[in-house]
Amino acid sequence: MHPVTTIPAPTRDDVLGVLSGVVDPELGSDIVSLGMVPAVDVADDGVVRVTIKLTIGGCPLRADIKREVEQRVGVHPGVSDVQISWGEMTPDERSETMLKARWNAREKAPETEVPTRTRVLAIASGKGGVGKSSVTVNVAAALASRGFTVGVLDADIWGFSVPRLLGLDASMEAKRIPGSDRPKIMPNERPVGDGLLKVVSTGFMIDEETALMWRGLMLTKAVEQFLTDVHWGDLDYLVIDMPPGTGDVQMGLARMLPRTELLIVTTPALAAQKVAQRAADMARRSFLPVLGVIENMSTFTCDHGVAYELFGSGGGQALADAIDAPLLGQIPLEPAIGAGGDTGRPIVLAAAAGDDPDASPAAMAFIAIAERLATDIAPPHEVLDDQAMAGCSARMLDAVDVAFKKLDSDSEAVAAKAPAAQSSSS
Numbered sequence: 387m388h389p390v391t392t393i394p395a396p397t398r399d400d401v402l403g404v405l406s407g408v409v410d411p412e413l414g415s416d417i418v419s420l421g422m423v424p425a426v427d428v429a430d431d432g433v434v435r436v437t438i439k440l441t442i443g444g445c446p447l448r449a450d451i452k453r454e455v456e457q458r459v460g461v462h463p464g465v466s467d468v469q470i471s472w473g474e475m476t477p478d479e480r481s482e483t484m485l486k487a488r489w490n491a492r493e494k495a496p497e498t499e500v501p502t503r504t505r506v507l508a509i510a511s512g513k514g515g516v517g518k519s520s521v522t523v524n525v526a527a528a529l530a531s532r533g534f535t536v537g538v539l540d541a542d543i544w545g546f547s548v549p550r551l552l553g554l555d556a557s558m559e560a561k562r563i564p565g566s567d568r569p570k571i572m573p574n575e576r577p578v579g580d581g582l583l584k585v586v587s588t589g590f591m592i593d594e595e596t597a598l599m600w601r602g603l604m605l606t607k608a609v610e611q612f613l614t615d616v617h618w619g620d621l622d623y624l625v626i627d628m629p630p631g632t633g634d635v636q637m638g639l640a641r642m643l644p645r646t647e648l649l650i651v652t653t654p655a656l657a658a659q660k661v662a663q664r665a666a667d668m669a670r671r672s673f674l675p676v677l678g679v680i681e682n683m684s685t686f687t688c689d690h691g692v693a694y695e696l697f698g699s700g701g702g703q704a705l706a707d708a709i710d711a712p713l714l715g716q717i718p719l720e721p722a723i724g725a726g727g728d729t730g731r732p733i734v735l736a737a738a739a740g741d742d743p744d745a746s747p748a749a750m751a752f753i754a755i756a757e758r759l760a761t762d763i764a765p766p767h768e769v770l771d772d773q774a775m776a777g778c779s780a781r782m783l784d785a786v787d788v789a790f791k792k793l794d795s796d797s798e799a800v801a802a803k804a805p806a807a808q809s810s811s812s
């Protein structure tokens with residue numbers, strides 16, 4: 387007998403759970419609750435067939451939704467293939483969906499300040515000290531140097547390290563934003579080439595009292611506040627430095643920002659099987675897809691060119707295989723990473739600034755990961771202009787609004803008439 391190594395196919399509910407993380411960017415709700423997924427079928431061999439009904443067949447968001455569905459379901463453990471059949475809603479189904487979208491927008495969806503088009507990447511690991519924070523700042527900085535606006539959320543409320551790693555220390559200010567009923571926290575900004583980093587951390591709460599108040603909050607509450615009370619403005623990416631070893635924050639993120647995708651950091655040590663399983667389980671429970679694995683602290687090469695595998699080898703690939711996700715890169719062990727942290731200059735920026743770029747394979751590895759994310763694995767969502775969207779159903783939201791107002795005024799009119807009707811019938 388061979389040992390059984392294949393991962394069992396997911397259940398239909400698992401797939402629906404994953405699909406409920408796919409948000410129709412225009413309608414602002416997930417495709418499951420909008421009734422856009424009338425059928426899901428999972429075969430024993432892991433082939434998942436999904437039927438998706440679009441409000442309008444030719445909606446330009448179709449490609450976006452297709453990519454999201456294929457990617458999210460495709461990376462789920464046990465899935466061998468994803469096949470989508472497309473359908474179009476009847477006018478009745480369409481108006482029901484539009485009503486639901488409006489209802490969700492009004493009543494249900496938690497109000498976060500993170501734009502719906504922002505790609506949310508959480509940097510997580512099965513255990514602490516593997517380099518999550520170093521990966522966060524370097525991947526964020528590498529994305530920003532490609533010209534993107536990148537939010538960095540330091541979700542490590544007590545053990546924050548992002549401010550030091552990015553050399554930022556000004557305290558965050560609160561400002562009144564037009565259209566908002568209370569002041570919002572302004573992120574600290576750091577321009578990077580043509581791009582921009584917008585950074586939020588409890589480390590910026592210099593005022594002891596505020597800092598204590600924030601740190602007194604439950605971890606998940608604090609992260610929730612960072613999502614709702616920070617004026618993020620426009621963002622292409624939000625990169626989140628997760629605190630070590632907690633599933634709570636992950637579950638909280640799944641609720642607040644179900645489109646969060648995980649990048650898991652691990653060391654090359656092969657004894658990571660248990661850790662791998664924990665990370666995979668956490669991802670499965672929270673329905674957050676794992677986009678890929680980053681192996682950190684890989685082969686150390688000394689000045690004489692001799693390579694040492696100080697922390698073993700193969701751990702990244704083993705984890706990637708175990709959870710059915712790609713290995714996105716291997717960051718060598720390099721003292722300059724720690725040094726860059728001490729001077730507040732992430733190693734990718736040293737390279738970008740032309741300081742001897744060939745000298746740092748670690749910087750090159752981070753830049754390659756960012757390139758793969760931006761061009762293949764997690765490209766930023768497109769901003770569709772009005773013209774592209776003109777034929778799309780979402781433009782009917784305005785019409786729905788008008789219908790709502792008419793309903794309201796109709797029922798007011800009925801209420802106003804009611805007493806008169808009663809008196810005339812008695």
Ligand SMILES: Nc1ncnc2c1ncn2[C@@H]1O[C@H](COP(=O)(O)OP(=O)(O)OP(=O)(O)O)[C@@H](O)[C@H]1O
Nearest residue numbers: 514515516517518519520630683718719720723724
């Ligand atoms: N590739 C690397 N080469 C050399 N040193 C590294 C590398 N990656 C991280 N380090 C160092 O290892 C230490 C831990 O890294 P980091 O703080 O990024 O890990 P973490 O996973 O965020 O830790 P925690 O779980 O405590 O939040 C830091 O001192 C950092 O400078």
Ligand SMILES: [Mg+2]
Nearest residue numbers: 518519542547
């Ligand atoms: Mg950290």
